[in-house]
Amino acid sequence: MASKPQPVVAANWKCNGTVAALTELLAVFNDAKVDHDVQCVVAPAFVHFGLVQAQLKNTKFAISAQNCIAKSGAFTGEVSIALLKDLGLKWVILGHSERRQYYGETNDVVASKVHACVGAGLIVIACIGETLKEREDGRTAAVVIGQLAAIAKTIRVNDWEQVVVAYEPVWAIGTGKVATPEQAQEVHHIIRQWMASNVGAEVASKLRILYGGSVTAANADTLYRCADINGFLVGGASLKPEFTKIIAATKV
Numbered sequence: 001m002a003s004k005p006q007p008v009v010a011a012n013w014k015c016n017g018t019v020a021a022l023t024e025l026l027a028v029f030n031d032a033k034v035d036h037d038v039q040c041v042v043a044p045a046f047v048h049f050g051l052v053q054a055q056l057k058n059t060k061f062a063i064s065a066q067n068c069i070a071k072s073g074a075f076t077g078e079v080s081i082a083l084l085k086d087l088g089l090k091w092v093i094l095g096h097s098e099r100r101q102y103y104g105e106t107n108d109v110v111a112s113k114v115h116a117c118v119g120a121g122l123i124v125i126a127c128i129g130e131t132l133k134e135r136e137d138g139r140t141a142a143v144v145i146g147q148l149a150a151i152a153k154t155i156r157v158n159d160w161e162q163v164v165v166a167y168e169p170v171w172a173i174g175t176g177k178v179a180t181p182e183q184a185q186e187v188h189h190i191i192r193q194w195m196a197s198n199v200g201a202e203v204a205s206k207l208r209i210l211y212g213g214s215v216t217a218a219n220a221d222t223l224y225r226c227a228d229i230n231g232f233l234v235g236g237a238s239l240k241p242e243f244t245k246i247i248a249a250t251k252v
C-alpha cells in the first residue's frame with residue numbers, strides 16, 4: 001500500500017449543476033479537511049469555469065475540462081486547448097465513454113486529442129472501458145487494451161507523466177451497478193501489466209489508474225484497498241457533499 005502513487009480523485013460534473021447548487025457544494029469542498037497527499041480535481045461544464053475559479057479555494061483541488069479540441073478557430077460550440085490554457089487550466093478529461101458513445105469519438109480521435117493535450121502541457125485523464133456486451137462476450141481486456149494502445153502509439157514514454165488513466169466500465173456508469181473490487185482490480189492489473197510490457201516498468205508503476213462507475217462514499221474504501229486502484233473518477237456522487245468522503249477513502 002505504501003508504494004501506491006499519489007491518488008487522484010476527480011469530480012466529473014458532466015452537464016449538471018446550477019449556480020446556486022454548485023456554490024453550496026464548493027463551500028463544502030472548501031471546508032473539507034484533506035490532510036493527506038492526494039490530488040483532487042473538479043471538472044465542471046465549461047459555462048461554470050468562472051464560478052469554480054472564483055469560489056474554489058481549497059488548494060488540494062485543480063480544475064479540469066471534460067473535453068476539448070486541439071485547435072482554436074472556426075469551430076462553433078467547441079473549446080480548444082489554447083482557450084483552456086488561457087484560463088490557467090491544467091487538466092482535461094478525454095475519451096469519456098459518453099463522448100465515445102454520443103459524439104462518435106473513436107480510439108484514434110481520442111488518441112490524437114491526448115497527443116495534442118500532453119504536447120501542450122496539460123494533464124490528461126484518459127478514459128477507457130468496455131460495454132456490457134463487450135464484457136459478456138469476453139472482450140473486456142481486448143477492448144481496454146485497444147483503447148490504451150491507441151494512446152500509447154501517439155505519445156512518447158515521458159509523456160505518460162502527464163496521463164492518468166480512468167477505467168470506467170460503461171455498464172457501471174450512472175447505473176448504481178458498481179464493479180466489484182475483484183472485477184475492477186482484475187482490469188486495473190491488466191492495464192498496468194500491459195503498460196509494463198509495452199511502455200516501461202517505471203511508467204507502469206507510477207501510472208495512476210482511477211476507477212469510475214457508481215463510486216460512492218459507501219464503496220470507495222473497499223475499492224481503494226485494491227492494489228492497482230489509485231483513485232476515482234466520480235459522476236453522480238461528485239455532485240454531493242459525500243464526494244469529500246470519497247476523497248477521504250484514499251487516505252490509508
Ligand SMILES: O=C(CO)COP(=O)(O)O
Binds near residue numbers: 012174212214236
Ligand atoms: O462517468 C463517470 C465519471 O466520469 C461515472 O459516473 P457515475 O459515478 O455517475 O457512475
